Every structure is written in structure tokens, then in C-alpha cells.
Amino acid sequence: MVENTVPPEARIVILGAGHAGGSAVAFLRQYGFAGPITLIGDEPHAPYQRPPLSKAWLKGEADANSLLLKPAAFYVEQNIDLRLSVGAKAIDRAAKTVTLSDGNVVDYDVLVIATGARARRLPIPGADLYGVLELRNAADAEKLKTAIGPGKRLAVVGGGYVGLEVAASGRALGAASVVIEREARVLARVACPALSGFFQDYHQAQGVEFELNAGVEAFVGDEGKITGVRLSDGRVIACDAAVVGVGAIPNDEIAGAAGLALDGGIVVDENARTSDPAIFAIGDVTRRPLPLYNRMHRLESVPNALEQAKLVASAITGRKAPAPEVPWFWSDQYDLKLQIAGIPFDADRIVIRGKVEAAKFAVFHLKGSQLVAVEAVNAPPEFMAGKMLIGNGKPVDADKLANDAVSMKEVAA
Amino acid sequence: MAKIIYIEHNGTRHEVEVKNGLSVMEGAVKNNIPGIDGDCGGACACATCHVYVDDAWRDKVAAPEDLETSMLEFAESVEESSRLSCQIVVSDALDGLTVRMPESQH
Ligand SMILES: Cc1cc2nc3c(=O)[nH]c(=O)nc-3n(C[C@H](O)[C@H](O)[C@H](O)COP(=O)(O)OP(=O)(O)OC[C@H]3O[C@@H](n4cnc5c(N)ncnc54)[C@H](O)[C@@H]3O)c2cc1C
Ligand code: FES
Numbered sequence: 001m002v003e004n005t006v007p008p009e010a011r012i013v014i015l016g017a018g019h020a021g022g023s024a025v026a027f028l029r030q031y032g033f034a035g036p037i038t039l040i041g042d043e044p045h046a047p048y049q050r051p052p053l054s055k056a057w058l059k060g061e062a063d064a065n066s067l068l069l070k071p072a073a074f075y076v077e078q079n080i081d082l083r084l085s086v087g088a089k090a091i092d093r094a095a096k097t098v099t100l101s102d103g104n105v106v107d108y109d110v111l112v113i114a115t116g117a118r119a120r121r122l123p124i125p126g127a128d129l130y131g132v133l134e135l136r137n138a139a140d141a142e143k144l145k146t147a148i149g150p151g152k153r154l155a156v157v158g159g160g161y162v163g164l165e166v167a168a169s170g171r172a173l174g175a176a177s178v179v180i181e182r183e184a185r186v187l188a189r190v191a192c193p194a195l196s197g198f199f200q201d202y203h204q205a206q207g208v209e210f211e212l213n214a215g216v217e218a219f220v221g222d223e224g225k226i227t228g229v230r231l232s233d234g235r236v237i238a239c240d241a242a243v244v245g246v247g248a249i250p251n252d253e254i255a256g257a258a259g260l261a262l263d264g265g266i267v268v269d270e271n272a273r274t275s276d277p278a279i280f281a282i283g284d285v286t287r288r289p290l291p292l293y294n295r296m297h298r299l300e301s302v303p304n305a306l307e308q309a310k311l312v313a314s315a316i317t318g319r320k321a322p323a324p325e326v327p328w329f330w331s332d333q334y335d336l337k338l339q340i341a342g343i344p345f346d347a348d349r350i351v352i353r354g355k356v357e358a359a360k361f362a363v364f365h366l367k368g369s370q371l372v373a374v375e376a377v378n379a380p381p382e383f384m385a386g387k388m389l390i391g392n393g394k395p396v397d398a399d400k401l402a403n404d405a406v407s408m409k410e411v412a413a
Numbered sequence: 414m415a416k417i418i419y420i421e422h423n424g425t426r427h428e429v430e431v432k433n434g435l436s437v438m439e440g441a442v443k444n445n446i447p448g449i450d451g452d453c454g455g456a457c458a459c460a461t462c463h464v465y466v467d468d469a470w471r472d473k474v475a476a477p478e479d480l481e482t483s484m485l486e487f488a489e490s491v492e493e494s495s496r497l498s499c500q501i502v503v504s505d506a507l508d509g510l511t512v513r514m515p516e517s518q519h
Contacts, residue, residue, distance in 0.1 A: 030447040049454050071443050078445070303452050303459070325519060330458040337480070339458050380480060384487030408487070410469065 006110055006316045013038045013098060013108035015088040016251070020305035021114035022047020022069040027313035028298030029078050037080050039105055040098070042078055042087035045138055046072055047354065049112040051302060053408065054165040055332050064138070082185050088115075091258035093276055098346040113255055113266060113313055114287040117248035117284040117300060126219030131226035131241040131304035135162060136248070149240035150174035155229050155239035157216055159186030161246035161331045161338075162201060167208045169335040173210035176235055178209040180216055180229060189247075191346070192363055195375050198356055199333075206334060211237060248300060250285045263287050271321060282308035282316070291324045292390065293345050293372070301329045326391045335359075339380065341387035351402045354379055385412040415508040419458070419464075421448045422505055422516045431454045431503045437512060438462035438499035448514035455499035457481055460488040461518040462498040467511035 012022045017039050025047075027041055036105060041047070048067040056062040065071075075082040087101040091111065098106045119134035121127060133144050146164070148154050153177040157162045158183035167177040168297065179186065185196040186203075200210060215232035219242060228236040250265040261267040261275040265287035272280045272288070283305040287298045307325050314321045328341040336359060347365035354361030362382035367374040374386030385408035389396055400406045417440050425447075432438030434483045440484055441449035441462075450461035457480050466474055471494060477485070481500045498512060 030445060051454060051456075060475050066439075070443075070445065074443075074445060127451065302454075306450065306452055322519070328459075330456060332456060337456075379459075381486055382482040384484060388487060398423055412487075 006091070006318075007035075008033070009035050010113065010316075011036050011038070011107055012110045012316065013040065013106055014112040014114055014287070015040050015098065015116035015254075016116055016283070016389070017043065017047045017082065017084065018114060018116045018117070018283065019043075019047065019049060019069070019302055020309050021112065023306050023309035023312075024080075024112055024282060024312050026070060026074075026112065027309050028253075028316060029080075031313050031317040032320055033091060033317050034382070038083065038084045038108075039080055039082055039104070040086060040088055040100065041076075042085065043137060043139070044085045046070070046075065046082060046084065046136065049250065049302070050137070052234025053138065054135060054162050054169060057168040058141060058145060058166070063288075067138070071237050085149035088254060090277075091254055093279070096235070107338065108278075109278070110316060113274070113279065113281040113285060113311075114283050114305075115285050117250045117252035117313050119244065120247045120249050120374060122246065124216065124242055126221055126226070129219050129221040129226040130224050133243045133275050134217050135166060135243055135245065136361075148173050148175040151344055152176070152240045153178070153238060153313075155237055155242040156179060156245060157229065157242055158208075158245040159183075159212075160190065160245055160247070162189070162232070163243070163329060164203065165333055166243050166245065167203060168206065171206050171208060171347070172281050172334075176207070177210060179203070179209045180214050180231070180237065182213070184213050186210070186212075191340075191375060193349060194320075194350070194352060194356065194363055195377070198377065199358075202334065202336065222347060228410065233241055237379070239292045248284065250287075250298065255281065255285075259287060263296070267296070268308075270311075271315045271326070272308045275313070280312050282312055290343070292325065292326065292393075293343060295345070297343070299327055301327065303328050307398070322349050328387060332413035335378075337378050337380070339376045340374070342371070344373040344388040349398070351398050353382060353402055354404050364396075365400060366396065367400070381408040385409070388412060415503050415505060416505070417503065418509070419444075419446050419449070420511065420513045422514050428476050433504050436499045436502050436509070437464065437501040437503060438497075440503060441498065443496070446510055448479075448518070449498060450500060451483050452497075457484060457497060459502060460484045460497060461517060463488050463515050464496055464498045464512035465494045465515070466501075466511040467513070468494065470507070470510050473506060489517065500501065 170177040266281040331338040344365035352365040362376040376383035452458035
């Protein structure tokens with residue numbers, strides 16, 4: 001359904017003023033939609049980028065202004081009704097209205113749900129102690145920044161990308177960092193063992209400590225403030241603050257209450273449309289088709305938020321939908337640039353190219369002779385060529401791939 | 414402050430003032446100029462900020478670093494004058510810089 005079904009004067013309401021919602025507004029105007037747009041966000045800030053919160057911003061290399069997707073003036077110039085510090089509470093699909101936390105009711109012709117995801121909490125004793133933190137938004141990041149510094153000891157519960165970035169930034173700020181992970185390796189859910197091992201070694205060389213296979217039982221404290229993390233073997237890891245980074249939960253409750261189809265996220269089609277034709281959903285909150293992998297999946301990345309923002313803006317303005325993209329992600333830790341393309345679904349072999357010891361290598365995941373994912377460390381050509389190969393599905397010669405004397409140009413040819 | 418001229422693939426011209434210290438990519442994104450996406454926010458990780466630098470300006474823009482060169486090697490429709498606009502920092506010396514956008518960033 002890409003034909004223009006939306007009249008130019010249609011009222012568009014977007015719930016969630018984050019990366020996806022903010023980008024959708026910008027693309028709608030870029031694509032020529034001149035009608036009324038209301039953007040509703042429960043944070044006090046205009047849409048901003050989250051990735052720097054665990055990286056450049058945390059280390060003081062970026063300010064709040066540089067995080068903004070668009071300057072404040074943009075919303076005035078582009079005639080966007082931006083309502084901040086107000087949450088959407090309920091959607092009435094029959095009446096086509098949204099009720100807000102300030103009591104206002106907004107009418108829509110087209111609704112876009114872009115409410116993102118929230119940090120998963122640990123339901124354990126001490127979780128409400130002062131100094132038990134999470135990192136999802138600017139307010140969390142402010143708290144974290146004041147909690148880490150020289151002489152402080154930071155515990156990171158959960159060894160995923162955000163957790164490792166925080167540990168690295170903690171070291172850069174002069175704090176001791178200890179990563180506590182339930183699995184036997186870091187990045188267990190998202191990366192292959194070779195990459196996990198490399199990242200752990202690299203962090204250890206920078207002074208980060210690791211507690212693996214470690215169940216967290218409680219946060220312990222003194223006068224309401226955290227002093228340590230108690231593990232299931234009884235040991236207490238002392239710390240001045242703890243960041244819990246154990247995954248995210250989609251903010252899909254109001255969509256569910258309105259009867260939209262959910263499946264661990266709002267189910268959408270390849271145009272980002274939900275089970276209600278007047279309602280789209282984009283970003284972290286969605287479970288979307290991945291045409292390349294022939295399945296549904298929930299992605300948590302900026303490129304995904306942008307791709308779906310373009311899909312809704314295209315559908316609304318009657319533009320041809322952009323070609324499906326290969327999912328991808330990046331992470332910066334110390335001087336490491338990690339770039340990941342694709343997802344290693346059903347991969348049956350791994351090819352490593354380059355030198356792991358030299359921190360310049362790529363791990364390729366193959367399914368037969370087809371490339372399904374690449375994890376590249378300080379190896380942009382491997383990432384870029386890999387992304388292209390995953391997208392076009394050309395068979396790959398694994399021997400050439402493993403031989404870094406053969407250029408990626410030749411491998412991809 | 415420098416005036417930067419962005420020309421979309423279809424010829425549409427945008428002239429905007431960009432603050433010194435911002436990148437040419439940020440100048441485009443903050444002014445909602447179509448054709449430069451900047452997915453990675455300037456981390457030199459995505460190549461969705463690809464531009465062609467006008468011939469008259471090629472010598473005045475600082476040369477690309479290795480990371481940028483290797484990202485560009487595999488970007489689409491690359492030409493001699495191709496650059497990643499997130500890696501070009503605006504200064505007075507670039508007043509009048511003209512960049513063109515490729516047809517697509519993906
Ligand atoms: C610390 C951190 C580092 C990251 N690093 C990277 C990275 O390096 N690379 C990468 O690709 N991705 C990264 N990500 C992921 C990326 O930021 C997300 O995928 C992206 O922000 C998703 O956009 P979104 O709009 O779906 O959600 P969000 O950007 O989270 O925006 C959702 C917004 O909706 C608001 N909201 C929720 N419910 C309501 C409601 N009922 N009413 C009104 N407003 C509501 C939320 O408060 C929020 O402001 C990172 C994320 C974090 C937290
Ligand atoms: S913005 Fe991503 S490479 Fe320039």
C-alpha cells in the first residue's frame with residue numbers, strides 16, 4: 001500500500017518525540033507534507049540522539065545542544081505542534097483521538113506510534129537505592145555523569161553494548177569499572193564468541209574488571225545509598241553506583257490497550273503500518289518484517305528508526321517506499337570502531353578476516369555460501385562490502401574472504 | 414560562520430549559514446536539507462552523508478583521514494570529489510563551500 005491514501009490536510013499525530021518520531025517529522029516536511037503535525041513527547045527535550053549518551057556526551061565531548069536532532073527553531077519554522085513533558089495515555093481508535101496526561105484530547109487522521117523502549121529493571125532487593133541507575137534518556141545520563149568520576153567505582157550490571165560503552169566511558173573519566181554478567185561471556189546475546197573474547201580482553205587491558213557467570217541477587221546500601229552489588233555466591237562487589245543494562249522493553253502498552261496486534265512490540269508490516277490502517281508504528285517499539293531474513297524481529301538501532309521514519313513519511317506522502325535496508329548498528333569504545341551489519345540467523349560457519357591481536361578484523365557469518373552478518377572492528381571496508389553482500393545475496397568465496405591479501409573489492413566483485 | 418551551498422541531486426539549491434566547528438553534515442541536518450541523512454550522527458560509521466565537493470573547493474577542504482577513505486571506497490556512486498560531509502569541519506575559510514548530493518545515500 002504505497003498509493004497516496006492520505007489527503008494533504010490530514011491531521012498527523014506522532015506519539016513519542018525520540019529518534020524515530022523526530023525523524024518522521026523531518027522526513028514528512030522534506031517530502032512535502034504541509035498539513036498539521038503534532039508531536040507528543042513525555043520528556044522535557046525536543047527529539048535528540050541517544051547514542052552519544054553512553055559515549056561522547058558522557059565523556060564531556062558533546063553538549064546537550066549537539067545531541068538535538070533539529071534545533072528548537074525548526075519546530076516553529078516548520079509549523080510543528082511540539083508538545084513536550086506530556087505523555088499519551090490512551091488511544092481511542094473508533095473516535096480517532098489520543099488522550100494525554102494533561103487531560104487534553106487530540107484528534108488524528110493518521111497516528112504514528114514512536115514510543116521506543118524502556119530499560120528493563122531488575123526486580124531484586126535494593127533496586128530503589130540511590131545510585132542504582134539505568135541509561136535510556138538524557139535524565140538518566142545526567143545522573144550517571146555525576147555518579148562517576150576519579151576515585152569512584154562503577155558497577156555495570158549486564159555486558160551488552162551499552163554496558164560496555166558505559167564501562168569504557170567510566171574508565172575514560174577516571175572511575176574504576178566492573179562489569180557483572182550472568183552469561184559466561186560479554187555480548188552473549190548479540191555477538192559471536194570470538195568478538196566477545198576480543199572485547200573482554202580489550203576492556204581488561206584498559207583496567208575494566210569482569211564478573212562472569214554472576215547472578216545479581218541484590219543491591220546493598222547504607223542510609224538509602226548503594227554500596228555494593230550482592231552476587232548469588234554471596235560475594236558483595238563494592239561500588240558507588242550501579243548501571244543496570246539488561247535489555248529494553250518496548251513501550252507498547254497503550255497500543256495493546258487500544259487493541260493493536262502485539263507480539264513483543266507492536267506488529268507492523270513492511271510499510272510500518274499496524275493492524276489498524278490509520279495507525280503506523282516505528283522504531284524500537286515495533287516488531288517488523290525483515291524481508292532479507294524472511295521473519296519478524298524487533299530491532300533497537302538508529303538506522304532502523306530512520307528507515308521506518310522514511311517508510312511512514314513515504315506512505316503518507318504517496319512516495320515510493322525506499323528499498324529495504326540491511327539492518328546495521330555501530331558502537332564506539334576506546335579507539336575501537338565496531339560496525340555490525342546483518343543478523344547471524346541460521347549461520348552455519350564463521351570466517352575471521354584480519355588480525356584480532358591488532359584490533360583490526362572482521363567476523364563474517366555465512367549460511368552456506370551466503371553472507372548473513374558481519375561484525376567489523378576497525379575495519380570499515382569489511383563492514384561496507386559485507387553490508388552490500390548481505391543485501392544483494394551474491395554467493396561469497398569463503399577462502400577469499402578469509403585471506404586479507406585479497407581486497408574486499410575483489411571479494412565483493 | 415560560513416555560507417555553505419548544498420545542491421540536491423535534482424538541482425535544488427540550499428544556501429545556509431553554518432557555525433564554525435560544526436560539520437557540513439550537521440549544517441545540512443540542522444537545516445533539514447534533504448539528501449544528507451547522517452544516520453550515525455557523524456561517527457564516520459554509515460556513509461549516509463556522502464557529498465561531492467565542488468572542484469573550486471577541493472584544495473581548501475582538509476584531506477580525508479584513512480577511516481573516511483576506507484568508508485568511501487564502498488559507498489555508492491563514488492567520484493574523485495567524494496567526501497563524507499560529517500568529516501568536513503566548517504570554518505571561515507570554507508565560506509561559500511559548495512557540495513552536491515548523490516542520487517541516494519544507500
Ligand atoms: C545509551 C544508548 C546508546 C545507544 N547507542 C546506539 C548506537 O551506538 N547505535 C545505534 O544504532 N543505536 C544506539 N542506541 C539505540 C537507539 O538510540 C534507539 O534505537 C533509538 O533511539 C530508537 O528510537 P525510538 O524513537 O524508537 O525510541 P526513543 O529514541 O527511545 O524515543 C521514544 C520516545 O518516546 C517517549 N515516550 C514513550 N512513551 C510515551 C508516551 N506514552 N507518550 C509520549 N511519549 C512517550 C520516550 O520518553 C522517548 O522520548 C542507543 C540507545 C541508548 C539508550
Ligand atoms: S554521518 Fe555517518 S558517516 Fe557521516
